Amino acid sequence: MSVADFTGLFLAWLARLITGAQGHWKGCPPTAEQRIYFANHQSHFDWVLIWAALPRELRARTRPIAARDYWTSSPLKSWLTAAVFNAIYVSRTRTTPDEDPLEPLVEALEAGDSLVIFPEGTRSSKGEPQAFKAGLYHLAEQFPQVELIPTWIDNVQRVMPKGEVVPVPILCTVTFGEPLRRVPGEDKREFLARARAAVMAQRPMQQERNGTETAR
Amino acid sequence: MSSLRQMSASEQIGLLFLILFGLLILITLGGLLYSLKAGERSQAAEDNWRQFRRDLNATWAGSCLFWVAWVSGALGATLLFGVLSFLALREFITLMQTRRADHRSLILAFFCILPLQYILVGTRHFDIFSVLIPVYGFLAIPVASALADDPQRFLERNAKIQWGIMVCVYGLSHAPALLLLDFKGYEGRGAFLLFFLVLVVGIAQIVQEVASRSLRRRPVARRISRSFSLRAWVGGLLAAALTGTLLYWITPFKAGQALVMAVVAAGSGTMGGLVMKALKRDAGVVYWGNRSSITGAVGLLDRIAVLCFAAPVFFHSVRWYFKNNL
DSSP: OHHHHHHHHHHHHHHHHHHEEEEEEEESOOOOOOOEEOOOOOOOTTTHHHHHHHHHHHHHEEEEEEEHHHHHHHHHHHHIIIIIIEEEEEEOOSSSTTTTTTHHHHHHHHHEEEEEOOOSSSSSSSSSSSOOTTHHHHHHHOTTTTTTEEEEEEEEHHSOOTOOOOOOOOOOEEEOOOOOOTTTTOOHHHHHHHHHHHHHHTOOTTTTHHHHHHHH | HHHHSSHHEEEEEEHHHHHHHHHHHHHHHHHHHHHHHOOOOHHHHHHHHHHHHHHHHHHHHHHHHHHHHTTTTHHHHHHHHHHHHHHHHHHHHSSSSGGGGGHHHHHHHHIHHHHHHHHHHHOOHHHHHTTTTIIIIIIHHHHHHHHTOOOTTHHHHHHHHHHHHIIIIHHHHHHHHHHHOOOTTTTTTTTHHHHHHHHHHHHHHHHHHHHHHHHOOOOOSTTOEEEEEEEEHHHHHHHHHHHHHHHGGGSSSOOOHHHHHHHHHHHHHHHHHHHHHHHHHHOSSSSSSOOTTTTTOOOOHHHHHHHHHHHHHHHHHHHHHHHOOO
């Protein structure tokens, strides 16, 4: 086993120790289908959580997206993203006007890999996800055979709020929903709204907590 | 009984585990035979059967843990209960609403106070061990919280964290303390005390559960627990007293004293169970874990909460007893 593999296993174990990282496969079984998992984004920890919730044999072919400028800025960061997580680098700034930022993602999908993307583009701390960016729509257009899995990560904002470094042990769940249907002739805005609603529909039920707790 | 008393500590402990696992194997075999028996069973019988199997599995897990804790000595026992504490506190905090500003206090609780408490147990510093959380932790948590500069619900948030630490860390750490505390004239037999405690509390709880089902008395606190009635509670205590008296030969106590100790332990344990139920109602859940909708917890806290309350009371009673009698 290489150091990178070992680090990967260790990180998954750590995520499980701290958060439980329970995967709930509500709408689809954890199979080796080619998929795009799209999830809400609240913390740097999100990716590790989804990754730890996946069965081990799916992890190697499921890849995250990393911003090139940030994640290649130090040897450790680039080793972590490239060797351990096999991440796909994207540039946040375009060097030429007609460069397609989705290009690396398209390549990975053509190679048969699954992706995890956070369509909000940035971390939100408001509880509800922000409006989705268009990337998901374009990928869905180009790869109609790839399953789109709405995913909700619950509680992770409590584990590591923005600006903190040390995670607090709190149980989190990752809920995987039913693959998003393709509706022929749907325009971009409708599709993205529907995708966002599908992600939010995976939120765990809160009816057992009493009203004031939910409101807070 | 006197021949049993004259055996060496390790022989007695060997015998204890032999009896424990022998009984468990017999019960499991009985259950296996019952499940092989064909025939229609009613819904209620099916539910009871499932409940029985869950409890039996938990008992197996508990007994194996107990054995591992004993075999691995001071370090192993401390580590084992430390991990249990960690998992229990994780479950507790998950269901309490915390705010961003609690982050530092929680880090302090999980990564400073918890390990420190268990290091103190492992190194047998029992004087500082029994005051670390009630005195120093009591002050440290609100200080960390105040420094986070968020006055909203300050008292409530701190109270919740303090409570979680008291139950999940302070309470539970008294279990390995029982294993490690060397009383004069009773060296190396701490396992018996822990065994005595767990068995007595377990029996009280089971008898109380069964009694509340068959007696159908009016519940004392209907909105907290529909099954907790005084009569069932007293039944549980009586069963615990009987078990404790029968087991007096493994303890340093005389028969009468064993009875009192059993009642003290069982009383605090079962009452602690009721308190835990109230807490769960407040948080709006029925179980601590095992519900896919909120968390993926295994419901560990449900299992050990009773021990968390019984262990400190029992520990300090035993300590007090030894100070006065030997």
